[in-house]
Amino acid sequence: MHKIWIIIQREYSTRVKNKRFLLVTFLMPLLIIGLIFGSAYLSTRGTENRKIAVIDPNGYIKTSLKNTQQISFEFPENIDTTNYSSKGYTDILILPKFENNTKADYILRSKKSMGLMLQNSISEKINSALEDQMLQDAGIQQNVLDSIHKASQFAALKAYEDKGSASKESNAGLAMGIGYASGFLIYITLFIYGTMVMRGVMEEKTNRIAEVIISSVKPFELMLGKIIGIGAVGLTQFALWIILITSLTSVGMSMLPADIQHQVTTLQQSNGQMGAAGMAQASESAMRIYNMQHTIATANWPLILSCFVFYFLGGYLFYSALFAAVGSVVNEDPQDAQSLMFPITMPIIFSYLITNMVTQNPNTPLAFWASIIPFSSPMVMMARVAYGVPSAVSYWELALSMVLLIGGFLFTTWLSGKIYRTGILMYGKKVNWKTMIKWAFTKQF
């Protein structure tokens, strides 16, 4: 056992001291935060502006159609589909006459095709304008309509989970986000650290240092030491990322203007119920920050984090042992590694695809089975756990999945150990999975 510890230390320290590790660890959170803010910035600034000429034969929506920053509607005279672009309009909207409440289509013609988002937002505007017009026709005053619109924006769906007598606020959007993010992280890290193990084993084999080391320690100890050492590197990286992201966020918060910070704290103290007067005082950005914090707080973070660490480690141990087995049979030629890796990478990719479905529907039979079977459980169970335990995943399911994953990685480690001890000293022979399995189940050396 003492020797495994020495091996773990070497595997860990050579990687953690490596410049590339430090670079990735510190740049990754900056990159992620940059991407989030960057895409948010681009989505507000980057979209094109549309100036739409409207032909409204009976002036039906002229008063109720509302302009926004991006889309402006105008009602010019003497316009038709042949001359709208020469008159400076990007699109032309032709409304039917809407007689006798029969269903009719309106037509939008453009020189430049438009994105789905833009199309949806235009059709939403037209529909609500039509709706408003119909309500006015039915006798509702414009100012009554406006006040109804304003009031309805303050109402939002709040879902609660019933847990015995207590009920807890839940948020499906957040659950989906957490499930997706953690599934994706596990997916990426299985690949990164799995191939790291494989390359480490290949390095030892092609360097021929394996034989020197194996005359001091058992092959299994060498393999296990490498797997554990690299797993520790992965955990270190996660820990550093969490520390970096939380500290960057709090730095970001402290850089907000003082009045917004004050408003956010007031909102927190009053639990979001400030009354109409308070609401009016709180600026839009303070509301947004408060809502974000409030939503994030609804998740059961200790449970999610501990499940994440468990499933990351379990999945990593399950797959990295197989990657180590592949590394041990490859002879210098990386091409061989590619084809031998295929049966390992396939289930990882499939699990990821299943995870994407499960983040939206956590309780289908597919989600259940995929979260129990060790091949896919690390990713899929994380997606389900995000929806809450025991409301989405019952305790026995979680326990069964965990026990099977532990059993699974013990099995793959045992299997790979058998393949590894034969492969690491075998040179010049091309090996496929069939031979590898044969090695695993026959007595060798």
Next chain:
Amino acid sequence: MDPLLSLQHLKKYYATQKAVDDISFDIQAGSIFGLLGPNGAGKTTLLRMITGIFYPDEGQITLDGKAFDPINDIQKIGYMPEERGMYKKMKIGEQALYLAQLKGLSKSEATEKIKYWFRKLEMESWWNKKVEDLSKGMSQKLQFVVTVLHEPKLIILDEPFSGLDPLNANLIKDEIYGLAKKGATIIFSTHRMEQVEEICDHIVLVNLGKKIIDGTVSEIKQQFKENIFTVETQEAADISNNPAFSVVRHEGKKILVKINEGFSSNDVIQQVIAQNNSIVSYNELLPSLNDIFIKLVEDTHATARAFQNI
């Protein structure tokens, strides 16, 4: 004296071939033992069984009077494989420290010993270099240090001199003698016969997984001698074939004669004296190990590659 290492009827069969087929021999403590054989003879498999990497299918290994226990006895063995390697990106000092710790030395003990050996072999300035910056010969020296660092009782060196210049080869050779003098037993595996003749006390030749010869260098030479003598005389001697001996060839004033069965070496001298010629030298010509091994191995038609004749 009891042998340090004793192999009894070792067998190791692979699916396609008998890599080691019933080999037994003893190695005396403090001796330098040569394990010889052509490529593919089973030497590496044999060495891997002695180092505990492989388990024999049959047979026993006794180390230091007790049955060989791979897990604990690994500390008593230093093994330098033929295909040796190092972590290319790791610093040399750290690397030596790591391998020494894997052999069971504590960190401080290992540091002290590495410093001692680095000083001795003039490698002190290497500590912070990386292996990828070393020449082949330099990394060989490092390998040697790592192999002997933990003061093993049994040191196994597979082609230790390949890639070394004569100066460094002599340096290592002297260290090998020094270690043997201090009581370490050395197994030396090589193709290069002139080194074996020079260094080894005792040799074993394996071929096709079987032991072919076993003995000291002089015993083996005696065993394979062909009763050929060289006579050097003052004047060119005029001797011809007769019942006692036959002339193999003339080399100026030297004559090589082969003495026939049942006659003695004095019969040649008598004939020279009878001609009133004076003898300058008279020696028995023993075969070189190289000749013996080429003869033995060629007979079996087994070699992938014959011995390297240097």
